[in-house]
Amino acid sequence: MESAINKVVLSGFxxxxxxxxxxxxxxxxRVNLAINETYRNTAGEEVKKVQWFNLTFWNAKAEIAEAQIKKGTGLTVEGRLQANRYDDKDGKKRYGIDIAVSDLIIRGNEK
Known part of the structure; x- marks a missing residue:
């Protein structure tokens, strides 16, 4: 396999x-994106769950994010997963995954 694909498309708030x-x-x-999910558990009850994703925007896209993204704004993004390693305030190594956004659709405040 000569090439790999690292692509994510998410839509939320x-x-x-x-x-x-x-x-x-x-x-x-940086923006936290909430995606609401609904499913039925084994007892047949409807369960609502929120998944949270960390988005990063650089330079020109960061300017757009700063001007237009407010709490509750509907977003559809395309980007790539980016693994991060950092030391927290206590010196412990921490790991996380961000979505480095390459394309953005702002749907407005839909809530």
Whole structure:
């Protein structure tokens, strides 16, 4: 296998306003995306569950996120999974996965 695919498409709602950070001349926006799921458990009861995903936007897309993404904004994003390793405030190694957004559709505040 010569090539691999790392592609994700998600549609949900922003859990909060975009959080902005600047690193020199680069801008980063972070947004938590909530996706509501409904299913039936083994007893036949309807269960509602929310899945949370961390989105990252860089530079021009970060500018768009900063200006337009507020809590409750409906979003459809396409991007790639990006694994991260960092040390927390206590010096413990932590791991996480973000979605590095390449394409974005803003559906507006649908809640």
């Amino acid at each position: 922003a859990g909060a306003d975009a959080e902005i950070k600047t690193f020199g001349n680069q801008k980063l926006a």
